[in-house]
Amino acid sequence: MFVGIQTVFEGYRINTEDKLRKNQLKYELKIPMAHAAGNHQTHDVPAIMRNYRSGGTPWTVIIDTSGRVVYNNFHIDVKPAVALIETLLSQKNSLLHRSP
Numbered sequence: 001m002f003v004g005i006q007t008v009f010e011g012y013r014i015n016t017e018d019k020l021r022k023n024q025l026k027y028e029l030k031i032p033m034a035h036a037a038g039n040h041q042t043h044d045v046p047a048i049m050r051n052y053r054s055g056g057t058p059w060t061v062i063i064d065t066s067g068r069v070v071y072n073n074f075h076i077d078v079k080p081a082v083a084l085i086e087t088l089l090s091q092k093n094s095l096l097h098r099s100p
Contacts, residue, residue, distance in 0.1 A: 004029060007054070008037040009045045065092050 004024075008015040017035040024033050036046035048054075052061050052072060062071035062084060071084060 002031045003034065004031055005034045005036055005048060007046045007049050007057075007059075008035070009043075009049065012037065012040040062088075064088050 006015060006020045015037075020033055020035050023029075036048045038045040038049070049059075052059075052069070054061065054072070056074045059074055060071060060076040060081070061069060062081070064070050065088070070088065071081075
């Protein structure tokens with residue numbers, strides 16, 4: 001499953017939930033999208049950014065089916081990302097098709 005999360009740590013007036021939905025439609029993103037805003041008064045970043053130690057945009061986190069973070073970094077190259085995801089999916093499929 002893929003999920004996009006708009007983490008707002010600056011630009012609070014323009015990085016709104018409404019803008020998220022407009023961008024989702026504009027770029028035809030057919031994945032679940034979420035909005036996680038930090039606190040513009042205290043400059044605290046959203047909890048998800050603290051929990052995954054992310055920073056900057058776009059930040060990519062890939063989590064395998066066991067909940068283990070297998071990629072966590074600023075930007076991601078398409079070919080290695082696809083290869084990683086295909087590997088994870090093939091591992092999942094081989095586990096599903098094991099004989100008892």
